[in-house]
Amino acid sequence: MDAPLAVRARGITKCFGDVVALDCIDLDVAQGQIHGLVGPNGAGKTTLLGLLLGLAVADEGRLEILGAAVGRALAAPDGVAGFVDGPGLYPSLTARQNLSALAALRSDARTGEIDDVLEQVGLTDVADDRVRGFSLGMRQRLGLAAALLTKPRLLVLDEPANGLDPAGAKHVNGVLTRLAADGTTVLLSSHRMDDVEALCSEVTILATGRVVFSGPLSKLSTENTExxxxxxxxxxxxxxxxxxxxxxxxxxxxxxxxxxxxxxxxxxxxxxxxxxxxxxxxxxxxxxxxxxxxxxxxxxxxxxxxxxxxxx
Ligand SMILES: Nc1ncnc2c1ncn2[C@@H]1O[C@H](COP(=O)(O)OP(=O)(O)O)[C@@H](O)[C@H]1O
Ligand SMILES: [Mg+2]
Incomplete structure (x- = not known):
């Protein structure tokens, strides 16, 4: 039997006025896999990840996440966490206070594990610093910590490597690899092909709202390309x-x-x-x-x- 799917999308279409951001997308993401979403700017990556996080609803098509059909409610489906377009954070609060605020808002967040997730993403030393002074890379890590606090079964990350220095990127890649080894499914978009190759077992390439390739990296044939x-x-x-x-x-x-x-x-x-x-x-x-x-x-x-x- 095939591995159970964390994401099953069929014929997903999403338009913004005249712009067809997603044009009849099919996507299968197996559970426990790190799946990479790549494509040029404007390809539809953020739009697709936003649908999975319940930030918007598709115009057409069927979407199943962790075995449950997604309805028309604007809410993160059970078991899903992550962010698109950078994590939403309170700049005037510290890293730890941001996570406490999130824990207070979400019933599934685990207050007792704030120190643990800060440590996982390598922010222990700056836990009590205000986020206002954080670099983009530190904000990305804090966004990841916030997602981990809910112990998601599907983690959705839009360009998580943005702003990370090489050491930071390596650290985050290590966190994601361990999560996947423990059974978490990770779907991430990236412009860093070396990261995608190192991390992902499968990739989906989007271009102008369409899937041009989806499958194992090894199947990306070069036989017909100079x-x-x-x-x-x-x-x-x-x-x-x-x-x-x-x-x-x-x-x-x-x-x-x-x-x-x-x-x-x-x-x-x-x-x-x-x-x-x-x-x-x-x-x-x-x-x-x-x-x-x-x-x-x-x-x-x-x-x-x-x-x-x-x-x-
Ligand atoms: N909220 C929006 N309103 C209008 N157009 C949008 C909106 N979000 C995305 N788009 C358009 O949809 C297309 C896909 O965008 P996006 O999903 O952000 O691509 P990517 O993340 O791959 O760069 C682009 O043409 C973009 O301009
Ligand atoms: Mg984007």
């Missing part, structure tokens, strides 16, 4: 001559001409790359590295963004 590959060999000059003779391959970054130690950057489809490897071996040129310059996820994302720019 990608840039770094090619490092024992004899760059000979490799360069060989590449220039091969059909279906172009040199993007002429490392020989620039005396660049990083190697040649070659653009082509996978079959042409296969031919190149065979050609190098045949010519007795040792191949030391052949790797895509950007990951398949980044390539898919960039292609979409470029496509969107050219449609403007």
């Amino acid at each position: 990608l840039d590959y770094r090619v490092r060999t024992a004899d760059p000059e000979a490799a360069r001559r060989l590449i220039l003779e091969m059909p279906g391959l172009g040199i993007v970054n002429d490392a020989v001409a620039r005396q660049d130690a990083g190697g040649l950057v070659v653009r082509g489809l996978v079959p042409a790359l296969d031919e190149l490897v065979a050609g190098l071996v045949h010519a007795g040129i040792a191949l030391r590295e052949l790797a895509p310059v950007v990951s398949p996820l980044e390539a898919a994302f960039l292609a979409l963004t470029e496509q969107q720019e050219s449609n403007r």
Whole structure:
């Protein structure tokens, strides 16, 4: 049997006046999974996450969250917590007071665990500082702490890595990984493809309100897309001559001409790359590295963004 779903969306459509923010979206998010939502600005990520948090209601379609159908009430469904467009916080209160205020408002929040969630997100040292002086990254962490206070079964986070420095991002990624290991489902949007690749088992790519890909990262096929590959060999000059003779391959970054130690950057489809490897071996040129310059996820994302720019 398939894993139970934390989110099941079918035909979800949401318009703002003439703007179709979501256009017949289908989405399955398995329980206990960290699922990444990526897409260019204006793709509909925040709108979709807002529907899951009960901040708005879809115009059309069916939405089931944690096994229950979502009605038309504007309220976070049971077991769901998170934020879109940055967490809502009281700037004049301290971090701890913000969490106490939230606990007082929500029956499912656990007052006794405020210290624990502050520690989880690494804000113990600033627990009694006013939020007014917090950086964007600290606010994001406090927003995460606020969500954790309700012990959600589905955590919905809109660009949680925004404003986090590398150490902060690593810390938050660790928190999310542990939550998922304990069975919490996490659905997050991000512009940081490296984070998404490190964290998420599945991704959904949105572009102008439509799903263009949804599934495991490993299924993001690069077979039909020309990608840039770094090619490092024992004899760059000979490799360069060989590449220039091969059909279906172009040199993007002429490392020989620039005396660049990083190697040649070659653009082509996978079959042409296969031919190149065979050609190098045949010519007795040792191949030391052949790797895509950007990951398949980044390539898919960039292609979409470029496509969107050219449609403007
Ligand atoms: N409250 C709103 N009123 C009018 N248009 C909106 C509103 N929210 C979102 N939109 C529009 O819907 C589209 C999707 O926006 P959004 O969900 O914020 O995208 P993303 O989060 O992927 O950048 C955009 O064209 C945006 O301008
Ligand atoms: Mg957004």
